[in-house]
Amino acid sequence: VVSQNNDDVNVASSTAAPSLDDVISEHIEESMPMRNEVRTAATSSENFTVPASAVEPAPTSVKCRFLPHGLYSVIPALFSMMAWFACLSKDGCDYARVTGPIVADITNNPKTPFIDAGFNHYREPLYNAVTGEWGFDFTLPCQEYNTDIVNIDGVWGFARFASFLSLVFGGGGALFIWFSMCFTFRKNTWRWAGYELLSATILLVLSYTWFATEMCHGNWESGQDKCSMHYGARADILACILWAVSSVLIFCKYPTEKRSPQASDSIQSPRTELEMSEQSGERRVGQATDEHEII
Numbered sequence: 001v002v003s004q005n006n007d008d009v010n011v012a013s014s015t016a017a018p019s020l021d022d023v024i025s026e027h028i029e030e031s032m033p034m035r036n037e038v039r040t041a042a043t044s045s046e047n048f049t050v051p052a053s054a055v056e057p058a059p060t061s062v063k064c065r066f067l068p069h070g071l072y073s074v075i076p077a078l079f080s081m082m083a084w085f086a087c088l089s090k091d092g093c094d095y096a097r098v099t100g101p102i103v104a105d106i107t108n109n110p111k112t113p114f115i116d117a118g119f120n121h122y123r124e125p126l127y128n129a130v131t132g133e134w135g136f137d138f139t140l141p142c143q144e145y146n147t148d149i150v151n152i153d154g155v156w157g158f159a160r161f162a163s164f165l166s167l168v169f170g171g172g173g174a175l176f177i178w179f180s181m182c183f184t185f186r187k188n189t190w191r192w193a194g195y196e197l198l199s200a201t202i203l204l205v206l207s208y209t210w211f212a213t214e215m216c217h218g219n220w221e222s223g224q225d226k227c228s229m230h231y232g233a234r235a236d237i238l239a240c241i242l243w244a245v246s247s248v249l250i251f252c253k254y255p256t257e258k259r260s261p262q263a264s265d266s267i268q269s270p271r272t273e274l275e276m277s278e279q280s281g282e283r284r285v286g287q288a289t290d291e292h293e294i295i
Contacts, residue, residue: 095232100225170200194250
């Protein structure tokens with residue numbers, strides 16, 4: 001009886017529940033199959049070469065650096081800004097000089113020989129009795145047109161709108177290209193500034209359709225009215241040339257980024273060699289992090 005009881009005890013102990021350590025070990029082995037496969041590999045020494053292009057660079061913050069594209073980016077920036085200043089130098093009533101019978105109708109003075117006209121206002125000259133000449137007093141404000149006398153037709157409105165848009169696109173493009181003095185532009189971004197300046201040039205050329213208005217070609221019976229270019233129109237010609245040159249310089253060449261020596265050394269990193277060696281049937285890993293050793 002005693003021997004039979006001992007046999008029962010041995011059977012019971014052999015079929016008893018596994019210990020806690022066995023359960024944890026089994027769980028770890030099931031959840032990490034890749035580690036087990038690596039550890040069972042029976043290679044003595046393996047070298048893997050990882051190219052530097054496969055290593056993702058760490059994200060960098062946007063930083064301002066003086067002339068990242070070199071001195072070439074300064075040339076279109078200066079030309080475009082000079083063109084914008086040329087457009088802003090107009091006072092709004094010095095675009096053209098108007099002569100003819102329409103002048104007497106506008107000024108209500110038959111002796112007035114001419115006026116300086118703009119898109120929205122005009123300036124009337126004053127007679128100087130001492131010198132006997134007609135001149136302008138620039139301290140006086142410009143005057144608005146009398147729409148009962150001056151016909152603001154569709155051509156006039158189109159030219160005025162084109163001039164306004166050219167000032168917007170030209171000024172925006174000039175300010176935008178100045179950011180290349182501090183920040184790095186991609187090629188598409190660089191060309192976008194050229195598109196803005198080219199649009200400003202085309203719109204400013206279209207604004208010269210103002211000379212086709214009725215005020216410049218009316219009164220055929222009593223004498224034809226005439227409009228000639230004055231300061232504003234000549235300033236726009238200079239702006240057109242400068243904006244056109246700037247856009248050509250932008251489209252013809254993209255100045256690549258001029259990297260500093262420190263940045264060049266950091267970018268030209270050598271090829272990374274990752275060495276894995278087998279010692280006693282297991283791959284060598286970090287002590288705490290279980291990471292590969294990078295040499």
